[in-house]
């Protein structure tokens with residue numbers, strides 16, 4: 147993602163105050179308007195967060211492993227309870243794996259193939275990251291969520307799209323036919339596949355979905 151001009155960023159922040167949670171009119175946007183100073187680093191971070199969208203159409207080219215390694219490193223540097231790092235993460239760029247599990251998915255969900263653009267059950271992404279949590283730790287799902295957002299934002303900053311995917315994880319944990327693929331992920335004993343993240347170069351530019359700012363407020 148390119149660094150944008152201060153004017154554009156300020157407009158985005160002010161618009162976000164209207165549209166997005168966590169940036170209500172009396173919140174961050176207001177503070178930024180009051181001070182009228184935005185540091186370049188924070189501009190880049192805020193622009194990256196505000197412009198990220200879930201991508202559901204990808205170019206076929208895979209994401210290189212070095213790039214994925216950077217994304218994964220950003221993931222495991224997320225805050226996590228007691229630094230227990232109660233996640234297990236598997237990156238898969240094997241088209242054999244992705245098409246194999248998709249074949250099983252299609253047997254149970256044949257209608258998915260009605261979409262002529264359907265190539266795989268991960269929104270056609272060439273790379274998929276599987277995230278498992280430790281059900282023995284009560285905040286493990288929080289850890290896993292923060293890990294994922296770090297990865298998705300890191301990816302977006304490098305022009306790589308992503309989509310958090312609950313559906314495929316639900317399928318893989320619920321269908322006995324998918325067990326072989328779950329085993330291939332080789333998660334530690336007792337860990338549970340929680341969600342997946344599709345990664346790839348975007349082949350669409352979706353509009354932002356509206357947020358409900360009333361979900362967020364200050365308490366005096």
Ligand SMILES: Cc1cc2nc3c(=O)[nH]c(=O)nc-3n(C[C@H](O)[C@H](O)[C@H](O)COP(=O)(O)O)c2cc1C
Nearest residue numbers: 198199200201202309310311312313314341354355
């Ligand atoms: C826990 C979770 C599960 C999701 N599962 C799916 C999914 O199975 N399929 C899908 O297309 N998008 C899925 N999404 C993406 C959301 O639909 C998306 O983040 C939301 O509509 C907001 O859009 P945005 O990410 O572009 O801001 C999931 C997101 C989260 C956080």
